[in-house]
Amino acid sequence: MNPVTELSAIDFAALADTGWPTLERAGVAGWQVRTAGGVTKRANSAWSAGCAADASPDALAAVERAYRERALPPIFQLAGAEAAVRAALVGRGYRLVDETLVLAASLASLADQPRDIDIAITRAPDDDWLGAWWAVDGRGGAAELEIARQIVTGVPALYASLRVDGAVASVARLALVDTWGGLYCVATLPEFRRRGYGERVTRALLAAGAERGVTDAWLQVVARNDGALALYSRLGFAEVDRYEYLVGA
Known part of the structure; x- marks a missing residue:
């Protein structure tokens, strides 16, 4: 398989949000708060949904409350461009987990x-x-x-x-x-x-x-999973994006 082309217009985070649907979602301070009983970080993390992420203390605190009201830890899914949010969350004691690569290929x-x-x-x-x-x-x-x-x-x-x-x-x-x-x-x-x-x-x-x-496929794989990356490379997948999770206490 050859790598897909003309990817600049593809919102892979939105594709993944559809492909791995959460059970409940709510708009909170400009964030999409996704919850599904704590089953998988993908379905239980806050996502900016392609909008400018609000890194203000009030916005982050509102998201945190939304998760804690559901007895879940606050988790944010951040793209590489969301450095301001990352810095703000680290300042609030969040830890970075599971840097994830997004790969794509033509079928x-x-x-x-x-x-x-x-x-x-x-x-x-x-x-x-x-x-x-x-x-x-x-x-x-x-x-x-x-x-x-x-x-x-x-x-x-x-x-x-x-x-x-x-x-x-x-x-x-x-x-x-x-x-x-x-x-x-x-x-x-x-x-x-x-x-x-x-x-x-x-x-x-x-x-x-x-x-x-x-016509095309995407997948997400943890960056440290060398075995999976080798498999997907043999299948023609190439990196097109990446993101990470930040988990609060």
């Missing part, structure tokens, strides 16, 4: 890729798909898993899975947002790793998206 070369018959592609995740993903990435019990189910099914998406001896070994999800696909939930159970299953599942899922009219 043009996948449209005619031979189908991997061992990969199941569905329009909804079954319990086995959810269980495999949650076993790798999940934090919490049944209540948190139910929230996660609502998040991953909150927008149209495709779900890929590979079974080995009847058990789901590797999964991935592609959120469908117009002609873009958002790659999420790429997970392989520990006992099945280093066999190429994650790459097979991801390739098959992206090809299925291309067959359904998806």
